[in-house]
Amino acid sequence: MNRPEPAINFSINGDEIAVPSDRGRRLSEVLRETLGLRGTKVGCDAGDCGACTVLIDGAPVCACLTPMAQVAGRDVVTVEGLSKSGLDRLQQSFLRHGAAQCGICTPGMLMAATALLNENPDPTRAEVEEALSGVLCRCTGYTKIIDAVVDMDRTALPQPAAGASVGARIERLDGVKKVSGAEVYGADLMPDNALLVRAIRSPHHRATFELKDVAEWAKQHGIEVFTAVDIPGDNRFGTIPAFVDQPSLAQHHVRMRGEAVALVAGEPSVIEALDLSAFPIVWTPEPPELDQIQARTSANLLHEARLGNELIAGRVQRGDPGTALANSAYAATLTINTSYVEHAYIEPEAGAAWMEGETLVIQACTQAPAMDRDETARVLGLPRERVRIIPSATGGGFGSKLDLSLQPLIGLVTLKTGRPSRMIYTRAESMMSTTKRHPARMTSTIGCDTEGRITGMVFDGDFNTGAYASWGPTVAIRVPVHASGPYFTLHYHAEARAIHTNGPVSGAFRGFGVPQAAIVQEMLYDELATVVGIDRLKFRHLNALRDGQATVCGQELAGVGIAECLTALENPWRDALERAATANGKGSVLRHGVGIASCWYGCGNTGLPNPSTIRVGIAADGRLKLHQGATDIGQGSNTVVTQFCADALGLPVDAFDLIGPDTALTPDCGKTSASRQTYVTGKAALLAGQSLRKQILQMTNMGETAAFAIEGARLRVSQGTQSRTIELESLAPDQNGYVLSAQETYDPPTSPLDENGQGTPYAVYGYGAQIAEVTVDTELGTVKVTRVTAAHDLGRVVNPMLAEGQVEGGVAQGLGMALMEEYIPGRTENLHDYLIPTTGDMPEIRSIFIECADPEGPMGAKGLGEHVLIPTAPAILNAIRHATGARIDRLPALPHRVLKAIRDAN
């Protein structure tokens, strides 16, 4: 018999309370679900991520590891307790330093820092690093978080004047709720009377299965069970129309571990108590195909029509590389293997669904609301008008939240039951069932002449695309387009194949395969520079692509900033080499080395349309509203897109109210991927702002330089001594409720690639180069990256603080990929076996921004989000080689691999 739970008395944020609770229940659950204190986040339920850090009697502890019984009589403080009278000093400092990106780790960071500051009000950087080491962040690279704790005296950044926000270091417009803990992420949505949903997933890489008496089992437990037969529409989803192949719920057989086969839904207390391992299903495992090389010749075809398990091959061919290489003075060849890399955002997938009349509403974390709507509608057999997607705040995405995860699952439950539903992936579920970076096996040969000029390049790569298509085609197409690096390469042949295996689905991950390809190309450049006897930076500078030169796709570019990036690194490079030489002169088991690598990256879809539409309007009451449909997953598009619109219109950013994203309220701004939001949506915002300004100037018959001011329900337009006023209430509102408005669409001018990959794949590219300095322990094979100097050409720096945040976060992910990250299905489905960098693993990072205006980009701007990750891993690997002679050919460079490579080299 269930007895009512006795109340547990404790103090929460200064208030004495009594909460009836099971004494073994996690404190994190009671805080979030019972007390509604949802600022405390849950990222792993295992003490690995620290997002749930709270203070108990002043000490930082993980609320997910604390049973309620241990809280009795004690004093608990959560993030909500910091801002009882407005943001506290630390929270303000986080805001001013740009320490929150997606914001999911921010409450944990704030609590861990608060515990430190209570004991030590003036900590050193090293002390902060240690105190925050138990909280993982995947966005920031920790730099700005540590800055915010060490330097709390930074005053509020001045608000730029109207028309002058682009280029200004302004705080995130959505920052206050991230540092206060008020931001609403997928797991924070708790519709009344919601059913809790959990998935039954395959424990096998490949298996057939038979469902037993599911109806009887469901009845016994008083729950509902849904399987593939309950799906009313086309039970397939996928990101690219020609390759849609992934079932929402598998039927009869599974192609990967973690694939969902059934849903259970019911009252939360019932679902929580359910033993999912007792679900009536019989599995018959079959031998899986896990390696992409073996899969090419395997008789086990994952998808019948895809021979050799080949999803697609991408190819770019220019000139005659065979002859060019044969006639080259020097040539070098390298084969590199990379691993599955997990996105490891701190927020596992979560969201809620409910009906609004005939419309199914889904609010969940995502990077692509319009795609979610269209795909969910297809799976559920609904016209897309009957599906509304409202992105929740997204606690990190990096590409994986472009794909559907729980949307069709909770959608199905709500559609079938009419009741709201809610689903939160466990950490293991998130890791086993969502996409990864493609493991790649790549071989490349590059040649050069006696002066070091590149003569030709061939590249061949097999990319393990896992069980379903996802973004595999994008990777296979993007890699050959980018594998040359930002260098003039006249003779070129590159092919990349996406090969199916029974591994997890490889999809989009910051760079779509380009970070893997850059490793082999940039390591070969070091080989060639060394044999020719040219300084490695000079070698790259000599070959850097310049304005008017054709890319490997035959596209002639303008505004190419790679040479400028390399020039900007000349002094840091010389200093770094001197530092390493001096340190090595002392003679020690520690060897110091310096590496360099470059990147380029096309912004937006490859040779395909990808428009964004922005609406801006002024209501009769004088409110200025920006319908901003680009999902801000932490990178800052809410702020950057507004900055463009504000400057084009001529009003300050703080005059804007942001609406959306919401498929019912915002026009489509496409997906947050391919480093396209600053460029594509930014340009749409610029055009919309310009259009509205033009209308207002025409109405008032004022000149181009007139200034605007909204004063209540009046818009005042003034120029010199002239001033005119528009009485907004006197104007008739349009169908959107605006008395003045503009909507503009921008689509990058590209063209499809021909059979040789020739064409105009992207209208805008971004460029960059990074120097990594490392210390290698030659007895243990451990590598410490001490400093990264990153020069990136942004065309126009829209917001330096956000741009630095992108660089620092990209470097952290590149470092992880180089040194520690290796996802092994079934083995590393948690954040203690799968390692991402902590505060203690990060180097000092210096960003240098170059502005080579792009003729197409808004105010000259280019994308940055993915570029920043690409050079880091090859720069680190080249630095290891420089330090020790060791050539790493399998990533990550774990200590045992580095030590073996050092021994092989000597």
Place this chain on the structure above:
Amino acid sequence: MYHQPDTLEEALKLLASGPRTVAAGCTDLFPATQARGLSGAVLDITRVAGLRSISRQNGDIRIGAATTWSDILRADFPASFDLLKQAAREVGSVQIQASGTLVGNICNASPAADGVPCLLALDASVEVSSARGRRFVPLGEFITGVRTTVLGDGELATAVLIPRSALSGKSGFLKLGARKYLVISIAMVAARVVVADERISDVAVSVGSCSPVAQRMKALEAILLGCPVEVAVSKVTPELVAANLNPIDDIRADAAYRLTAATTLTRRTLGEILLDTK
């Protein structure tokens, strides 16, 4: 049913009445389940009087079963305990150190338990209590394999005891992982050395993560005993280190690397301690 008794007598009585999951810091219990709470019969020992304490008993040091890693960091210990403090700083994170207990770390019996090599080097024994009485088991015998201990029905590990003989000398601990914090070790070494007349008069070296249970390097210790300080490090050979270890290949490293790393870490740990003793 979740019990949180105030006295040891009550705790042992509960334990005698049937099997229960013993909970203290819960830093291993919660990660092992995806449930919203601990289920089944739980015996929470964090409120048992006297269990969260560090005390001297007849010259020995007694660390109670509810003593956290943070408590250890704040405690006033002799220099021979530096290894334990260094390990405490590297266990998980500040959050884990605030909740997790040293005795829980031993009872969890992971091959990578940070506390085990330290306590082996301190010649620790475990106080095992039950309604029937108390017994003391040397740590090397207490852990019998991967995640198994000698604890029988109704028995509770109530403390670890470090004998007076292990309170002398200097000590050190080194942990190697693929990242700086929050890391499960690839290999770790704890060592304690007593020097008299520039010779090693007592030595304890143990290695973790390189065998199912952390091991004392008996073969190496025999060679080091009586050795002049300045040549001690040169006596550490891969063969001597390997003599007591049985490492495996896993996702963190291969077996051969672990032996190499254990040898290097042993040299460095001893080197740092002996540098200090000069």
